[in-house]
Every structure is written in C-alpha cells, then in structure tokens.
Amino acid sequence: xxxxxxxxxxxxxxxxxxxxxxxxxxxxxxxxxxxxxxxxxxxxxxxxxxxxxxxxxxxxxxxxxxxxxxxxxxxxxxxxxxxxxxxxxxxxxxxxxxxxxxxxxxxxxxxxxxxxxxxxxxxxxxxxxxxxxxxxxxxxxxxxxxxxxxxxxxxxxxxxxxxxxxxxxxxxxxxxxxxxxxxxxxxxxxxxxxxxxxxxxxxxxxxxxxxxxxxxxxxxxxxxxxxxxxxxxxxxxxxxxxxxxxxxxxxxxxxxxxxxxxxxxxxxxxxxxxxxxxxxxxxxxxxxxxxxxxxxxxxxxxxxxxxxxxxxxxxxxxxxxxxxxxxxxxxxxxxxxxxxxxxxxxxxxxxxxxxxxxxxxxxxxxxxxxxxxxxxxxxxxxxxxxxxxxxxxxxxxxxxxxxxxxxxxxxxxxxxxxxxxxxxxxxxxxxxxxxxxxxxxxxxxxxxxxxxxxxxxxxxx
Ligand SMILES: *[C@@H]1O[C@H](CO)[C@@H](O)[C@H](O)[C@H]1NC(C)=O
Ligand SMILES: *[C@@H]1O[C@H](CO)[C@@H](O)[C@H](O)[C@H]1NC(C)=O
Numbered sequence: 001x002x003x004x005x006x007x008x009x010x011x012x013x014x015x016x017x018x019x020x021x022x023x024x025x026x027x028x029x030x031x032x033x034x035x036x037x038x039x040x041x042x043x044x045x046x047x048x049x050x051x052x053x054x055x056x057x058x059x060x061x062x063x064x065x066x067x068x069x070x071x072x073x074x075x076x077x078x079x080x081x082x083x084x085x086x087x088x089x090x091x092x093x094x095x096x097x098x099x100x101x102x103x104x105x106x107x108x109x110x111x112x113x114x115x116x117x118x119x120x121x122x123x124x125x126x127x128x129x130x131x132x133x134x135x136x137x138x139x140x141x142x143x144x145x146x147x148x149x150x151x152x153x154x155x156x157x158x159x160x161x162x163x164x165x166x167x168x169x170x171x172x173x174x175x176x177x178x179x180x181x182x183x184x185x186x187x188x189x190x191x192x193x194x195x196x197x198x199x200x201x202x203x204x205x206x207x208x209x210x211x212x213x214x215x216x217x218x219x220x221x222x223x224x225x226x227x228x229x230x231x232x233x234x235x236x237x238x239x240x241x242x243x244x245x246x247x248x249x250x251x252x253x254x255x256x257x258x259x260x261x262x263x264x265x266x267x268x269x270x271x272x273x274x275x276x277x278x279x280x281x282x283x284x285x286x287x288x289x290x291x292x293x294x295x296x297x298x299x300x301x302x303x304x305x306x307x308x309x310x311x312x313x314x315x316x317x318x319x320x321x322x323x324x325x326x327x328x329x330x331x332x333x334x335x336x337x338x339x340x341x342x343x344x345x346x347x348x349x350x351x352x353x354x355x356x357x358x359x360x361x362x363x364x365x366x367x368x369x370x371x372x373x374x375x376x377x378x379x380x381x382x383x384x385x386x387x388x389x390x391x392x393x394x395x396x397x398x399x400x401x402x403x404x405x406x407x408x409x410x411x412x413x414x415x416x417x418x419x420x421x422x423x424x425x426x427x428x429x430x431x432x433x434x435x436x437x438x439x440x441x442x443x444x445x446x447x448x449x450x451x452x453x454x455x456x457x458x459x460x461x
Contacts, residue, residue, distance in 0.1 A: 046138050072113045079106045105252045188342065188391030195459035196407070196426050196445060202454045205232060206246075206257035209451040213239045213278045213332075215435035216254070216453045217446040220340050223285035223303065230254045231282045232453070233275060233289075240333045241276055243269035245287055245302070254453070265300050265307070273298055273307045276318075277333040278435045278448065283345050284365060290318065290336035297336075297347055299369050308368035312336075312361075315351045322350045322381050326399035331385065331434055338363075341389035342440040347371075348394070350381045357381065360394055360411070377411045378418060384409065386436040388445065390458065395422075402431045429454055 083103060205216070211234035218230050232246045232254060244264045248254035266274050270292045280289040282302075291298035291309055295316040298309045316335075323330040324337070337348040345363040350356050358379045362372030377394070384396040385405065396409035407424040411417070426433075430450035437446050438458065445456040 042141065046141055049134055049138055072110065072117060076110060079103065079110060105255070190391075190443065190460040192461055193390050193393075193395065193407075193424070193458055194461040196424055196456045197459055198454075198456035199427065199429060200444065200455045200457055201251065201255065202429050202452060203255045204451060205234070205254070205453055206260065207234050207451070210234075211236055211239070212451055213434045214242075214448045214451075215278050215280050215437070215446075216448055217282060217437055218439050218442065218444075219282045219285065220439050220441040221284045226285065231287075232260075233278075233280050233287070235275070235278055237269045241270035241274060241292065242280075243267075243271070243274040245280075245282070245300075263302055263305065265305075273300075273309070277336060278331075279334055279337040279437075280435075281338040281340050281345065281437055283340050288338045288345050288347075288363060288369075290333075290338075293319065297338075297363055297369060297371070310363075310369045310371060312347070312349060312371070313351060313359075313374075315353060316349050317351060317356075322356055324385050324387075325382050326385055329399075329432075330382075331432070334434075337387050339387065339389040339394075339437055340440065341438060342391050345369075346389050346394075348381075348387045355380075358384070358387065358394075358396070358411075360413070373413075375411065375413055375416070379409055379411070386433055388436050388438045390438050390440070397426065397433070397436065399432075400425070403428055405433055426456060 205214075207214075214232065214234035216230060216232040219226065222229065226247075228250050230248045230251060230253075232248070233242050233244075234246075235242050237243075243266050244262045246260045246262050248258075248260055253259050265287075266272070268274075270276065272292060274292045275287075275289045275298075276292045277290045280287055282288075285302050287298075287300040287302065289298050289300070290296075294309075294311075295314075295318045296309045296311045298307060300307050318335045320330070320333050320335065322335050323332055324334040325331055335349060339346040339348065343362075344365060347361050347363050348358055349361075350359050354376050358377045358381050359374060360377065361374040364370045364372045379396055383398065385399050386397045388395055392413045394409075394411040394413070395407050397405045397407050398409075400406045405426040405428055406422075407426065408420060408422050410419045410422055426445075426447075428449060430452050433447045433449045435448045438444075439446060443458050443460070445458055447454045447456065
C-alpha cells in the first residue's frame with residue numbers, strides 16, 4: 001500500500017517536468033522513481049479530511065437558515081393579520097368559525113417551520129463542533145509533517161496538484177463532456193433545481209370535482225395589497241374554455257373555499273378574447289393565456305379589465321393541434337403553455353416548421369405585450385406532459401406512472417444546452433397534471449391535477 005502511494009506521488013513529481021498534451025488527442029507522461037520515503041498516506045488523509053470540511057461548510061447550508069427565518073417571519077405576520085380579522089369578525093357566527101379554522105391552519109404551518117428551523121440549527125451546531133475538532137487535529141498533523149519535510153515534499157506536493165489538475169483538464173478536453181446547464185448567477189442566486197418535494201398543499205377547490213381542467217397559483221409580481229392572494233381559473237365550459245378568474249385572500253381561504261372574488265373577462269363563454277386551454281399564468285396583476293380560437297397571446301388586465309394581445313408566429317398550432325400528452329393520451333387544448341420565472345413571462349408552443357418540437361418565446365410586458373427572443377428546441381411537444389421555467393431554463397415533464405411525473409428535460413436559454421437525462425420526480429396525488437407552473441417569489445410549483453390543486457417545493461443547490 002505504502003509503496004504504491006509513493007510511486008503515484010513520485011510519478012506526479014516527475015510529471016511536473018514532462019506532462020504534455022500532444023495535438024489535443026493524447027495525454028503522455030514519463031515515469032521515474034526519484035523519491036526518498038515520506039509518509040504520503042498521512043498527507044493524503046489530510047487532503048481527504050480537508051475536502052470533507054469544505055463540503056460540510058457549504059455556504060448553502062447557512063443560507064437555509066436565513067430562508068427559514070424569512071418564511072417564519074412572513075407566516076407570523078400572516079397569523080397576526082388573521083387574528084386581528086377574527087377579532088373584528090367574531091360575532092359567534094359561522095364566519096368566525098371559518099376564520100378560526102384558517103388560523104389553525106396557519107398556526108400549524110408556523111409550528112412546522114419552527115420545527116424545521118430547530119432541526120437545521122441543531123445540525124449546524126454539530127457541524128461546526130466536529131469541524132473545529134477536525135481542523136485542530138489536522139493543523140497539528142501538518143506541523144509534524146513539515147518537520148519531516150527534509151526533501152521539501154509538501155512544497156512539491158503543491159506543484160504536483162497543479163500538474164494533476166492540468167492533466168485532468170487535458171483528459172477532460174479529450175472527452176469533451178458537456179457541462180451541466182447553469183443559469184447566469186445574477187438571475188439565479190438560489191442555484192440549480194435539483195429536486196421537487198411535497199406536496200406541500202393538496203385539496204379540492206370550491207368547485208369540487210366539477211372541472212377537470214384548470215390552473216391556479218400566486219402572482220409572482222403582485223399588485224400592492226394583493227401579495228397574499230391566490231388565483232384560480234377552471235375551464236368551466238367543455239373542459240376547454242373559461243371567461244373569468246377567481247381570487248382568494250389567502251392559501252387557507254382557497255383551500256377552505258371561502259370568500260372568492262370573480263373578475264369576468266367577457267359575459268359569455270367562449271367568445272372573442274376569452275381563455276382557451278388550461279395553461280394560464282398571472283403576472284403583474286394580469287392574466288396571460290391563449291385567446292379563444294386565435295394564435296395569439298392575450299393579456300387581461302385584472303384591475304382595468306382591459307384586454308390586449310400580440311400575435312404568435314404564423315402556423316403556430318392552436319385548437320388542439322399540438323397538445324401535450326403521453327402514449328395515446330393528450331391533454332386537450334394545451335397547444336400554448338404560459339410560464340413565469342425570475343425574469344418574467346414565457347410562452348411555449350410549436351409549429352410545423354419546427355416539426356412539432358417546442359418553441360419558446362419571451363413575452364415582454366409592454367403595452368401591448370410583445371414577443372421577445374425565441375428559441376427552437378428539439379423536444380417533441382407530444383412527448384412532454386408539461387413545461388415550466390426556472391431562471392431562464394425550460395424544464396419539461398413526462399408521465400412515468402400514476403404516482404410519478406418526471407422532470408426529464410431542460411433547455412438553458414443562455415447556453416442553449418439541452419439535456420434529456422434529468423430524473424427529478426414529482427409525487428402525484430392524481431393521475432394527470434393538466435397545468436404546472438413555477439412561482440419565483442416563493443419558489444414553489446403549482447399544479448392542477450384532475451380537479452385538485454397541489455403545490456410543491458422546488459429544491460435548489
Ligand atoms: C428528493 O426529495 C425526496 C423527498 O425529500 C427524497 O426522498 C429524495 O431522496 C430526493 N432526491 C434527490 C435526488 O435528492
Ligand atoms: C393595467 O392597467 C393599468 C391602468 O392603465 C396600468 O397602470 C397597468 O400597468 C396595467 N397592467 C398591465 C400588466 O398592463
């Protein structure tokens with residue numbers, strides 16, 4: 001064992017002089033044993049230990065506490081508000097009872113957050129305790145090694161590391177392995193999407209099981225005073241059309257189904273400029289959706305109830321021409337899919353000139369809205385069940401089985417890199433997910449699944 005480690009080390013010393021890349025194809029080096037005995041195993045074990053220390057002190061873990069604290073603060077504010085509403089309302093009547101139930105739900109969420117926070121803080125304490133001990137013993141050990149360092153082994157070792165890195169780089173270039181997609185850091189401070197956990201919430205809406213297709217969520221850029229609101233659009237005609245959006249004052253009220261406010265787009269359903277298809281989003285106090293029977297993006301201004309629109313490219317599939325689906329199942333009238341992320345609103349669609357493969361466009365907020373940059377992907381739209389955007393990266397899901405939906409695909413709009421090998425699983429509560437969207441404000445995924453509304457936490461690294 002000792003002699004083999006030693007020869008690795010001496011080879012590396014010699015490599016400092018002779019490693020080279022020949023025409024970018026082969027990595028060559030000559031080996032020659034030069035060294036006197038040195039306790040390399042010890043040095044190696046300190047390296048391993050140092051690497052472990054760095055990993056366990058990962059800054060992301062520290063940020064986690066901040067996020068939890070922020071969440072807790074928000075929930076406490078919400079709780080305070082609800083209690084004061086209850087105080088005003090409590091006439092011993094039904095409404096008081098409903099408010100009390102809402103407060104109970106909020107209190108449960110606060111307790112859950114506190115519990116999480118406690119666990120996180122505990123694990124950090126253990127972390128820094130053991131890290132300090134390890135650092136101390138490593139420092140001592142390194143001093144001993146330095147005393148042994150008659151032949152300047154430790155200094156050479158540093159040089160060796162540099163050469164090893166260069167050699168690894170050389171090998172990497174030969175293999176030309178594609179790097180994983182990364183969103184620009186300034187747009188995505190939370191890192192990459194690595195998992196989806198939950199469901200966090202799951203329930204029927206006030207409509208019960210009447211409407212199989214729909215969508216819901218929370219405005220990522222809410223109007224002042226509407227920060228806590230949730231919106232809900234059910235396709236109330238033929239599972240295809242909708243002519244109003246419903247708003248609730250909080251998560252609890254949408255789950256309990258009390259006090260909705262309806263904002264009507266048009267009095268009949270369907271008609272010009274009403275909603276066609278389930279993949280609607282709300283952003284900046286406006287709804288973005290596919291307009292009834294036209295290949296265009298409609299925007300409904302919720303406060304003024306005015307509608308503006310912008311056309312999609314000629315031949316864009318609408319009217320159930322290019323829906324999402326799996327096997328012989330299609331999610332009807334899902335030709336257009338709207339998405340929100342850190343940078344705004346996006347639309348996913350396709351056309352025959354891209355062979356039914358997904359096309360992605362930015363939707364710019366101006367008045368009227370307009371299409372911004374456009375990307376063509378190789379993802380066949382019929383093979384995906386849904387798409388959503390996070391930090392300028394498009395993600396697509398597919399149906400694995402009744403319990404599991406899989407995020408399998410990503411397209412990075414900055415690097416234009418596509419991947420088909422993601423394996424992030426979403427635990428389903430019902431068989432189909434008709435709409436799925438990411439909210440960059442609370443970093444959650446909102447799904448409408450066979451009449452049920454479900455939310456998930458997006459996990460980043
Ligand atoms: C994702 O989260 C689930 C639930 O917390 C966990 O069981 C699973 O191991 C995670 N998967 C990965 C790849 O981290
Ligand atoms: C909605 O209309 C109001 C009043 O004209 C305007 O200030 C606001 O920017 C509009 N919202 C959107 C998203 O266009």
